[in-house]
Amino acid sequence: MSDNAISVQHLVKRFGETTVLDDISLEIPRGQVSCLIGPSGSGKSTLLRCMAFLEEATDGSIFIEGAPLGFVYDGAGKRQRQSATELRKVRSQIGMVFQQFNLWPHMTALGNVSAALRRVRKLSRAEAEEKAMVQLRKVGLENRAGHYPSQLSGGQQQRVAIARSLALEPKIMLFDEPTSALDPELTGEVLNVMRGLASEGMTMVVVTHEIGFAATVGNQISFLDQGKLLFTDAPSKVFAKPRHPRLEQFLDTYLDRGASTLV
């Protein structure tokens, strides 16, 4: 098997007449942090959502650890939907973290984290909760286990959401702008948890506006603009001058707002 956890090949996504992703090919190396950056509407979130099969690509294919995701090609080269069981199997290698956390409000933090262990892995309640506590401890929230999402801060909710995704021990973690819905003061705690995961060697794909995080934690950075993948490279090369003119323009808007002094 190759060293790539995810392989995106000639991916096209159209919503009606609008082409959101235009022939994207991208390799996500195993055990590394890959960041997707770009202006709003560039298609970076859509690309990430395709990797979790939350959006169905119009054309092209995605392989997760070598296995096709969502669609398979039959002998005649015709694309067909994967069976629900097959899809769940491929998807089980992926954990997804959303911008809006998407915790289930009627369950406590512990309930959120243990739900998949109970329903999907069919563990007993006691076993599931024991494993869930390990994940809550990992994100520093073991003392909030009995709290409902409405009783937690945004940062805490996002950390519970990360613990929830980690509960099934995925090989790959996808993050869709995980700090964009948070107050600036709360982004740090979430980014710290993500740094911890990266240092453990988790394969991560992160859509982010945190250029500083991308530059310091990312192993590779992909820059998207208007549905096209302009380039993928190591941060040291991406941010070294002279920069790609479109990236320069994008970074200027950050510097204008004083949002990042890192680059």
Add this chain to the structure above:
Amino acid sequence: MGFDFNVILSKQDELISGIAMTIFVWVVGTFAAALIGFIIATARRYGGVIVDKALTVPIEVIRGTPFLVQLFLLYFGGPYIGLSLDALPAGLIALSIYGAAYFAEIFRAGYQSVPPGHVEAAECLGFTRVQVIRNILLPEMALLVIPPSVNMAIILLKETALLSLITVPEMTMTASAIGSQEYAFVEAMVLIALVYWVLVELAGVLGRFAEKKLSRYRLAKA
């Protein structure tokens, strides 16, 4: 003309069986209506555009015509298409279908109230569709669907009175019969009005109890 409830109360056995019949058709009819309504709403959500569109037609027809007309059509019209039903099954079926059309809309609104991201999170974790409905969608929509469902149950209770017109021996029919025989029609009506009202209040109490139990997570304080 003096009011005299003793005449009516001397027929308490008949009255009680009438009340029991009303409660029976009400409870069975309401649960059947809720179940069918839920199935319709679920089919519309997952069955694709054609199923969704196809199911709007019967819902609109049922909601657009009076219950009494539907009941008569089923009971008196049914035999013309080879559907001869006894009064009780005809009444139960008519009540269930009538209620189902409204419950379908209640559950549709319930489904729509759950943020799509909550379902996506469950799907990413490998929940099956049934698990998503059972563990995420139903619990999350519960608070929203309970008040209109209680309201619908109350409406259905009052509609059961019309079953007397196809000879289901529920309490309106029993009370009318006793009232006419004993020349105490008004007393009989006053009595069953009280019983209907008590049952309505009971439904309200049960609904509020369920709401309170289910809203614990909303009321939890930091």
